[in-house]
Amino acid sequence: MSRRRTSFYTAATYAAGLLFLAIFVGPILWFIALAIRPAETAFTMPPSLSFEPNLDAFRHILVDPGTNAPQLANSLIVAIGAVLLNLPFSVPAAYALSRFKLRGKKNIMLWYLGLLMAPPIAFLIPYFILITRIGLQGSYFSMVLVLQTLTIPFSVWLMKSFIDEVPAELEEAARVDGARWYTIMWRITLPIVRPGIIVTSMFAFVFAWNNAAFPLVLSSRSTATLPIGTLGYFATSGVTWNYIAAAAVLAMIPPMIIFLVFDRYVVRGLTFGSVKG
Amino acid sequence: MPFTTVRSPHALGLGRKSFVRKNLPYLLIAPSVVMLLALIAYPLLFALRSSFYFWNLQIGPQPLAFVGVENYVQAFNAFDFRASLGNTLILSTMGTAIEFGLGLTIALILLKALPGMNVVRALLILPTTIAPIVVGFLFRYLYDPGGGLLVWVLQSLWLPVPAQGILGSPSTALAAILFVDIWQWTPFFAIVLYASLLAVPDEIIEAARLDRASPWTILFRIKLPLIKRTAIIIVMLRFMQIFNTFDTVLVLTRGGPGTSTRTLGYSLYEQGLVNFNIGLVSAMTWITVLIVNIIVALYVFVAFRHEEW
Numbered sequence: 246m247s248r249r250r251t252s253f254y255t256a257a258t259y260a261a262g263l264l265f266l267a268i269f270v271g272p273i274l275w276f277i278a279l280a281i282r283p284a285e286t287a288f289t290m291p292p293s294l295s296f297e298p299n300l301d302a303f304r305h306i307l308v309d310p311g312t313n314a315p316q317l318a319n320s321l322i323v324a325i326g327a328v329l330l331n332l333p334f335s336v337p338a339a340y341a342l343s344r345f346k347l348r349g350k351k352n353i354m355l356w357y358l359g360l361l362m363a364p365p366i367a368f369l370i371p372y373f374i375l376i377t378r379i380g381l382q383g384s385y386f387s388m389v390l391v392l393q394t395l396t397i398p399f400s401v402w403l404m405k406s407f408i409d410e411v412p413a414e415l416e417e418a419a420r421v422d423g424a425r426w427y428t429i430m431w432r433i434t435l436p437i438v439r440p441g442i443i444v445t446s447m448f449a450f451v452f453a454w455n456n457a458a459f460p461l462v463l464s465s466r467s468t469a470t471l472p473i474g475t476l477g478y479f480a481t482s483g484v485t486w487n488y489i490a491a492a493a494v495l496a497m498i499p500p501m502i503i504f505l506v507f508d509r510y511v512v513r514g515l516t517f518g519s520v521k522g
Numbered sequence: 523m524p525f526t527t528v529r530s531p532h533a534l535g536l537g538r539k540s541f542v543r544k545n546l547p548y549l550l551i552a553p554s555v556v557m558l559l560a561l562i563a564y565p566l567l568f569a570l571r572s573s574f575y576f577w578n579l580q581i582g583p584q585p586l587a588f589v590g591v592e593n594y595v596q597a598f599n600a601f602d603f604r605a606s607l608g609n610t611l612i613l614s615t616m617g618t619a620i621e622f623g624l625g626l627t628i629a630l631i632l633l634k635a636l637p638g639m640n641v642v643r644a645l646l647i648l649p650t651t652i653a654p655i656v657v658g659f660l661f662r663y664l665y666d667p668g669g670g671l672l673v674w675v676l677q678s679l680w681l682p683v684p685a686q687g688i689l690g691s692p693s694t695a696l697a698a699i700l701f702v703d704i705w706q707w708t709p710f711f712a713i714v715l716y717a718s719l720l721a722v723p724d725e726i727i728e729a730a731r732l733d734r735a736s737p738w739t740i741l742f743r744i745k746l747p748l749i750k751r752t753a754i755i756i757v758m759l760r761f762m763q764i765f766n767t768f769d770t771v772l773v774l775t776r777g778g779p780g781t782s783t784r785t786l787g788y789s790l791y792e793q794g795l796v797n798f799n800i801g802l803v804s805a806m807t808w809i810t811v812l813i814v815n816i817i818v819a820l821y822v823f824v825a826f827r828h829e830e831w
Contacts, residue, residue, distance in 0.1 A: 288669030341550035362762035367807040370794040371565035455653035500651040512717035
């Protein structure tokens with residue numbers, strides 16, 4: 246290739262990169278601006294970014310929620326609860342699937358994967374009726390529990406890919422020294438895959454944090470999470486766009502930070518560990 | 523997978539006799555399987571039983587009458603249910619295909635490793651991190667006929683915008699929903715395909731170049747087959763995710779205008795959680811679960827036939 250053609254391709258690649266950012270990141274920035282702009286400037290034509298930013302909407306959501314629930318705290322409780330309940334179930338299963346020869350391993354792995362495709366909405370009505378009958382409606386526990394249908398299968402896949410990479414030699418050395426399997430798992434393998442456990446927890450957190458279907462049905466007024474909060478501001482008479490945007494921005498920020506910080510693990514998480522990257 | 527080892531319990535230095543030791547791997551998997559079975563078997567069996575009753579929570583707390591397969595017949599004859607099935611299939615096939623194609627294109631551009639492109643790649647993932655319900659609100663704002671940014675962009679490009687708004691016109695509403703899904707998930711395909719293409723060994727590509735293979739041949743005969751397993755999994759997951767869409771529809775159009783943006787997920791939501799028509803929604807649930815399972819089973823059978831685990 247001649248130099249001129251090379252520089253043409255370079256310029257075209259950068260142009261394409263900027264276009265992608267404008268299309269995929271631009272709308273997000275525009276929406277964030279909605280949360281800090283005076284309500285009356287939300288729909289000016291032509292669209293304009295000249296306004297006096299203020300934090301009134303965030304003050305309303307966070308400091309002075311009125312009769313509304315502390316949605317940020319509720320989202321945190323549900324997402325952290327979902328992670329804590331998830332780990333004791335998924336980590337041992339991932340360890341077994343990674344370390345042992347099993348009959349039907351492929352079918353077990355596919356079964357977990359298949360669960361991720363179940364329509365959550367189809368399960369909502371039975372859950373709603375069951376949870377009401379046993380008197381758990383509106384509890385954090387009911388949301389944390391049913392979120393496991395998403396977080397356990399996902400975490401098993403992701404954790405397995407991390408445990409797969411721990412050299413077997415380390416375990417063998419311990420075995421020669423007479424260590425039992427649980428000592429090996431607890432003292433050797435799990436400490437080595439601690440980054441994997443952290444990344445898996447982060448993904449489970451994002452899954453639970455972003456989920457709107459389960460809290461939509463199972464939360465009460467006092468346990469509503471942020472996504473439900475946005476729906477609430479939407480349903481009340483007259484759409485309060487800056488409140489919606491403020492609640493939505495609060496809901497957007499933690500997953501964004503987690504994905505950017507764990508950038509190098511993101512692909513593995515998104516593909517459930519099937520790509521080693 | 524360089525360090526993977528597969529061992530029998532015996533090789534791990536365990537004795538033969540104890541039941542626990544013999545079945546160790548299964549005992550480690552069991553808690554998660556039991557938990558998941560408990561969480562999904564109850565709703566499915568509950569829905570199966572309810573689907574044979576006339577039961578509406580707005581009329582009474584208990585099932586009113588055994589009606590046999592009447593709910594299934596009613597579901598199939600309901601115009602909106604058939605419309606939702608059609609819309610859902612259009613959304614999921616077109617969405618998955620377009621997102622895969624666009625994502626692959628972006629991945630190939632990102633692979634031209636120029637300085638600064640890694641920043642583009644890192645930021646590109648952001649739409650995928652946002653909750654679907656929040657994405658719904660984001661686009662509701664962008665599509666707003668009274669001053670939405672996207673409407674303004676279209677008008678500035680001299681493109682026609684329906685008088686009732688993009689979401690208010692039956693001819694554009696479904697495309698608008700499809701566009702939202704494409705916006706949120708194309709980056710997902712781009713990043714995942716980019717990373718898996720990055721893992722294709724350079725030597726193989728070099729060898730093909732020496733044999734004068736064209737870039738297209740290299741892409742379709744070498745690169746894509748090597749990332750097949752990842753592609754199979756993400757295509758399947760995305761297809762089913764769109765198939766189950768309801769929260770973006772709930773925020774953007776509530777299935778309207780008419781039945782033009784109704785999806786199976788939204789119909790289930792409306793019959794179950796708005797109309798509380800438990801019997802009918804249970805029948806719809808089982809129809810949906812059966813369709814989903816048939817699609818997944820066919821796909822898995824064809825795609826994973828030659829895969830080893």
